[in-house]
Amino acid sequence: MSLAAIPELAPALLDLPFREGYVRSIVFVSLYVSVTAVALSTLFSVPVAVAIGFADFPGKGFVKSVVNTGMGFPSVVVGLIVLFAVSNQGPLGSLDLVFTREAMIMSQFVLATPPITAITLAAVSGVDEGVRDAARALGGTRLDAALVVLKEARYGIATAILAGFGRAVSEVGSVLIVGGNITSADGISKTRTLTTAIQLEARQGQYETAMILGAVLVALVLTVNAVVVHFGDSGVTR
Amino acid sequence: MLRATDVSQSFGGERVFDDLSVEVDAGEVLGVIGPSGVGKTTLLRTLALSLEPDAGTVALGGTEAWTAEESERLALRRRVGMVFQEASLFDASVGRNVEYGLRVRSPWSDRIAAALGLAETPDAVRESLDVVGLTDKADQHADSLSGGEAQRVSFARALAYDPDVLLLDEPTSDLDPRNTAVIEEAIGEARSRGIGVVVATHDMHQAERVADRVAVLLDDGITEVGPTEAIFEDPDDERTRKFISGELVY
Numbered sequence: 001m002s003l004a005a006i007p008e009l010a011p012a013l014l015d016l017p018f019r020e021g022y023v024r025s026i027v028f029v030s031l032y033v034s035v036t037a038v039a040l041s042t043l044f045s046v047p048v049a050v051a052i053g054f055a056d057f058p059g060k061g062f063v064k065s066v067v068n069t070g071m072g073f074p075s076v077v078v079g080l081i082v083l084f085a086v087s088n089q090g091p092l093g094s095l096d097l098v099f100t101r102e103a104m105i106m107s108q109f110v111l112a113t114p115p116i117t118a119i120t121l122a123a124v125s126g127v128d129e130g131v132r133d134a135a136r137a138l139g140g141t142r143l144d145a146a147l148v149v150l151k152e153a154r155y156g157i158a159t160a161i162l163a164g165f166g167r168a169v170s171e172v173g174s175v176l177i178v179g180g181n182i183t184s185a186d187g188i189s190k191t192r193t194l195t196t197a198i199q200l201e202a203r204q205g206q207y208e209t210a211m212i213l214g215a216v217l218v219a220l221v222l223t224v225n226a227v228v229v230h231f232g233d234s235g236v237t238r
Numbered sequence: 239m240l241r242a243t244d245v246s247q248s249f250g251g252e253r254v255f256d257d258l259s260v261e262v263d264a265g266e267v268l269g270v271i272g273p274s275g276v277g278k279t280t281l282l283r284t285l286a287l288s289l290e291p292d293a294g295t296v297a298l299g300g301t302e303a304w305t306a307e308e309s310e311r312l313a314l315r316r317r318v319g320m321v322f323q324e325a326s327l328f329d330a331s332v333g334r335n336v337e338y339g340l341r342v343r344s345p346w347s348d349r350i351a352a353a354l355g356l357a358e359t360p361d362a363v364r365e366s367l368d369v370v371g372l373t374d375k376a377d378q379h380a381d382s383l384s385g386g387e388a389q390r391v392s393f394a395r396a397l398a399y400d401p402d403v404l405l406l407d408e409p410t411s412d413l414d415p416r417n418t419a420v421i422e423e424a425i426g427e428a429r430s431r432g433i434g435v436v437v438a439t440h441d442m443h444q445a446e447r448v449a450d451r452v453a454v455l456l457d458d459g460i461t462e463v464g465p466t467e468a469i470f471e472d473p474d475d476e477r478t479r480k481f482i483s484g485e486l487v488y
Contacts, residue, residue: 130326138339139316152329
């Protein structure tokens with residue numbers, strides 16, 4: 001294609017078949033739900049993984065197996081369970097969370113927790129025991145030793161968080177069930193995410209729109225990965 | 239200063255040693271010699287208050303560690319330094335490694351400032367690196383060091399917070415003669431600072447070079463403790479004599 005063709009294509013590229021703010025609101029909802037769910041999951045999963053990694057107790061292998069199995073848990077089943085939990089008949093029915101972003105966060109929290117826990121546990125378990133011994137021998141408390149291990153395992157933990165984010169942001173089934181893929185009358189997303197929008201646009205034959213939304217999703221994941229890798233590298237000599 | 243009295247240790251029902259007693263005073267180097275597998279590392283970990291003995295007592299400066307409150311035991315543990323056979327340096331710069339023992343003794347505000355690079359490097363870091371001849375490596379990453387240099391940093395790391403007692407577990411077993419000489423000189427420096435040093439080694443020549451007293455640990459416990467010269471020249475115990483002469487082979 002010659003450079004001369006670009007001006008001809010440019011209006012077509014700029015003239016996207018979106019209502020104003022549509023894509024922006026979808027990206028916002030996707031990021032809001034996924035980042036919140038992964039942040040909460042990280043706060044929960046990392047201490048749990050460190051506790052399991054440090055402790056010796058009967059059934060530790062079984063616990064690890066359960067965590068690993070959770071990585072393959074079907075997302076639609078998670079969606080169904082969360083939908084039941086927040087429905088009028090469910091234990092959280094009084095909170096009126098059906099088809100809300102909060103319910104989507106709950107669902108993605110459940111999905112992101114097993115990979116974050118399992119990969120963090122593997123990373124923590126892989127840290128040389130001599131490092132932990134050295135931290136204790138140099139006067140560190142158990143907390144100090146845990147912090148040293150976390151620092152040594154930081155690349156693995158970053159991978160775990162990325163895996164959790166990847167699972168959350170690319171999830172379709174459960175967010176569709178608990179979120180309902182809703183937009184307001186002016187076309188602004190309430191619970192529509194990039195994935196559910198792609199699914200809807202493709203089903204309606206809007207392949208161009210679906211492809212553009214797909215490209216936005218990929219760009220989003222790449223950006224998050226790049227940011228995490230950048231901060232991981234900059235902390236090496238600390 | 240640091241005294242273990244009638245201590246016993248076992249792992250998974252396997253006895254390591256029974257009723258073992260040993261002590262080291264300020265400014266003294268005690269060599270613990272014996273073949274591999276007799277429990278030298280376990281003895282040092284017991285002295286470092288990392289392992290609670292099945293029986294017996296471990297006291298530092300007259301304070302019994304395992305009947306003390308946990309906070310008091312932590313305070314006692316922080317008066318002891320330990321260097322392992324493997325350097326096990328942290329994934330950080332040499333300076334950060336040496337600084338670690340000082341930082342964990344600091345208030346959290348200082349530690350956070352140090353982590354953010356806002357705190358001055360303590361003088362003790364440079365002084366300790368000077369003892370092992372690695373002042374110029376302070377800003378290098380620990381991964382860039384040779385095995386011998388890493389072990390020297392490991393020594394400096396334990397020396398930096400000025401412990402009362404320094405425990406060295408086979409500190410030169412993997413080192414070349416030059417790095418071994420640096421570590422042995424550093425042991426002499428620690429002694430001159432009034433630090434009690436315990437060196438576990440299977441290298442009897444090293445024990446002869448650096449130790450004021452020697453304890454011989456064989457598979458049935460400590461057979462003999464005494465001045466280095468007496469142990470090597472005229473041991474009282476027959477098994478000690480055989481071990482030193484090489485007749486008792488493991």
